[in-house]
Amino acid sequence: xxxxxxxxxxxxxxxxxxxxxxxxxxxxxxxxxxxxxxxxxxxxxxxxxxxxxxxxxxxxxxxxxxxxxxxxxxxxxxxxxxxxxxxxxxxxxxxxxxxxxxxxxxxxxxxxxxxxxxxxxx
Amino acid sequence: xxxxxxxxxxxxxxxxxxxxxxxxxxxxxxxxxxxxxxxxxxxxxxxxxxxxxxxxxxxxxxxxxxxxxxxxxxxxxxxxxxxxxxxxxxxxxxxxxxxxxxxxxxxxxxxxxxxxxxxxxxxxxxxxxxxxxxxxxxxxxxxxxxxxxxxxxxxxxxxxxxxxxxxxxxxxxxxxxxxxxxxxxxxxxxxxxxxxxxxxxxxxxxxxxxxxxxxxxxxxxxxxxxxxxxxxxxxxxxxxxxxxxxxxxxxxxxxxxxxxxxxxxxxxxxxxxxxxxxxxxxxxxxxxxxxxxxxxxxxxxxxxxxxxxxxxxxxxxxxxxxxxxxxxxxxxxxxxxxxxxxxxxxxxxxxxxxxxxxxxxxxxxxxxxxxxxxxxxxxxxxxxxxxxxxxxxxxxxxxxxxxxxxxxxxxxxxxxx
Numbered sequence: 001x002x003x004x005x006x007x008x009x010x011x012x013x014x015x016x017x018x019x020x021x022x023x024x025x026x027x028x029x030x031x032x033x034x035x036x037x038x039x040x041x042x043x044x045x046x047x048x049x050x051x052x053x054x055x056x057x058x059x060x061x062x063x064x065x066x067x068x069x070x071x072x073x074x075x076x077x078x079x080x081x082x083x084x085x086x087x088x089x090x091x092x093x094x095x096x097x098x099x100x101x102x103x104x105x106x107x108x109x110x111x112x113x114x115x116x117x118x119x120x121x122x
Numbered sequence: 123x124x125x126x127x128x129x130x131x132x133x134x135x136x137x138x139x140x141x142x143x144x145x146x147x148x149x150x151x152x153x154x155x156x157x158x159x160x161x162x163x164x165x166x167x168x169x170x171x172x173x174x175x176x177x178x179x180x181x182x183x184x185x186x187x188x189x190x191x192x193x194x195x196x197x198x199x200x201x202x203x204x205x206x207x208x209x210x211x212x213x214x215x216x217x218x219x220x221x222x223x224x225x226x227x228x229x230x231x232x233x234x235x236x237x238x239x240x241x242x243x244x245x246x247x248x249x250x251x252x253x254x255x256x257x258x259x260x261x262x263x264x265x266x267x268x269x270x271x272x273x274x275x276x277x278x279x280x281x282x283x284x285x286x287x288x289x290x291x292x293x294x295x296x297x298x299x300x301x302x303x304x305x306x307x308x309x310x311x312x313x314x315x316x317x318x319x320x321x322x323x324x325x326x327x328x329x330x331x332x333x334x335x336x337x338x339x340x341x342x343x344x345x346x347x348x349x350x351x352x353x354x355x356x357x358x359x360x361x362x363x364x365x366x367x368x369x370x371x372x373x374x375x376x377x378x379x380x381x382x383x384x385x386x387x388x389x390x391x392x393x394x395x396x397x398x399x400x401x402x403x404x405x406x407x408x409x410x411x412x413x414x415x416x417x418x419x420x421x422x423x424x425x426x427x428x429x430x431x432x433x434x435x436x437x438x439x440x441x442x443x444x445x446x447x448x449x450x451x452x453x454x455x456x457x458x459x460x461x462x463x464x465x466x467x468x469x470x471x472x473x474x475x476x477x478x479x480x481x482x483x484x485x486x487x488x489x490x491x492x493x494x495x496x497x498x499x500x501x502x503x504x505x506x507x508x509x510x511x512x513x514x515x516x517x518x519x520x521x522x523x524x525x526x527x528x529x530x531x532x533x534x535x536x537x538x539x
Contacts, residue, residue: 001201002257009250012208016230019215023227072151075288107225 039115043087046117050085052077057088058117065114087117127187131175131195134186138171139164145292151217158213165206166284169277170296172199173303178311178353180345180409189411190534200273204249207280211242238286241279248276262391264367267312274304314355314368317406318344322356323381325399329454329461331388332430333397334374336381337405343380344409346373347416348441349434352409354384356396359403365392368408372433374462375440382407385433385461414506414534421504422447424495426517428509429454429461434534435508436462444475451493452480453509487512490520497524507533 041056041063049056055067066084073080083091092101092109142163148156175186175196183189215230232243252273255266281297310316320337328334337354344352351372356364369392371384388394415438423446425435432452438444450470454460463480470478481493494500494517505521507514514533521531 001197004201005204005253005257008205008208012212015212019212019219019223019227019230022219022223071149072155076291079288107222107228 040118041115042118046087047085052081052084055081055084056114057083057086057092059089059092059109061089061117062113063115063117064109064112066112069108069112127185130186131191134174135168135171135195135199138174139167142167142292142296146289153217154213154219155217158210158217161206161213162210165203165210166280166296168199168203168206169280170300170303172196172203173274173277173300173307175199177303177307178408178411179316180411183411188413200253204253207246207249211246238283241283241286245276245280245283248272248279252276264365264392267367271308274300274307278304311408312368314406314408317353317355317368317408318342320354320382320405320407322359322399322401322403322405324401327397328385330458331397332459332461333386333399334383334461335386335396335399336377336383337407338377339380339407344382344407346376346382346410348373348376348437349415350410350412351434352382352384352407352411354408355406356399357404357406359400362398362400362403363395364399364403364405365395367392368406369393370411372412372437373410374433374436376437385430385436387430412534414508414532418446418506419504420446421502423449424500424503424505425450426494426505426507426509427452428513429459431508431510431513432462432466433508435506436466439466439469439473439476443473447475449477449479449495452478453483453488453493453513454480455485456482487516490516491523494520494524500524500526504530504532507531 041058043058046056046058046063049065049067052070053067055070056063056065058064070077070080143160146159146163148159151159175192177192178189183192186192211230215226218226218229232240252270255261255269255272258266261269277300278297281293281300284293285297319340321340323336323338325333325335346352349372351370353368354371355366355368357366358364371386373382374385375383377383386393386396388397412434414434425448427435427450435450450466452460452463452466454463457463460480460482466478467480470476481488483493490513500521503526505517505526507517509517518528518531518533522528
């Protein structure tokens, strides 16, 4: 059992090192797909996509189609699904508990951007 | 009933593993991410099973096939959980690797993250350090035991990692159970709330570095059968020092009023201190555990004792005449180490079913196959072995070569680390 512990621990650290080295030295195989056109969506457009299967959210001025991502989100569905079709910047910034999302979540979010939210007319 | 007892721990471990995995079974995700989630929950369930299997409750131990079996599964479940949990972050990061290597590192790296991931890493590092300590036998037992508690903290931090990720629905009950098992073990068993108070009646030197201590109950006595072992912690006396921690000792005799006698060989710091224990010293006793000689068949038997391993056989012999034809092969290094040999010789004269062969083997490892009876004599025998782990391993091999099947070889190794 001691041998199993030593070999798995060593393998773990080797793989962690490989992930770190890969992020430094290997070119990204595929960058996040940039959004070709910054399409503008109104809040009414946003509200039409308010179901878990068709879920858009407005976060920090951007509009994101998170339909494909929702099953991957680690928290309970009832925490995130109510924000479909809505302006969710505050929820994203605080995770509703005063804790911000990590930087990698920001990077992940960028992959789902489909446009910008139209500015409110005063 | 036997089958149920045999299957109890495997089924329990399987349920603890499959239950959370079934609840969290991912759908529609990438293969690596799905596997990462599955192994994370499987590791979590195995750790919960691991905590249950470290409890030292006599009833629970009986239901699950004995304390030794529980500890063996505790070790395996813990190791399996560790391997699963090592794979968990690697698989989650591996899912992002083909498309974006920076993102894969960000998922894994604690430097870009917040408390949810930091707690995951803390739990992992505590598991890693705790297991490293577990395998280090040079650390004194008292230090080792408290360092081992760090593994319990690793479980709690791991569960908090899930809670902070927002996955609190199934985690709080698991957290509650884990805290309950840990608290139960520490308060009831390590601090001795479940122990019964005893007082030392006498302590007699019976061989070199070995004493037999008689303990009288001060309240309700523990329920013990011959060949079982108890966990005893001695307090200090006016001129002697007990180490206060629980150690397993095989009962060598049972009294009519609940008194027990135990044999203590000086094998470490604590048992060395116990050699000078005096009458009147208080002790705490938990148990009893084990079923070494309790369910013996009616077939002829070979008992092999190595040194201190004589105690369970002695307790059985002291409890009354034998019903089965029994050959007791008692191996010890020198006459100075031959505890109780005169008493057992006298028993062999009185009991027609008992034959004794006492052999001083010297310091070198003896040729066990020469000491054992011939294969023809051993046919239909059930063999019971008790002694140092190396000797028991050698005897099992020698008996196997003489045609004895594992079903007819019984032993307890009394290894608790």
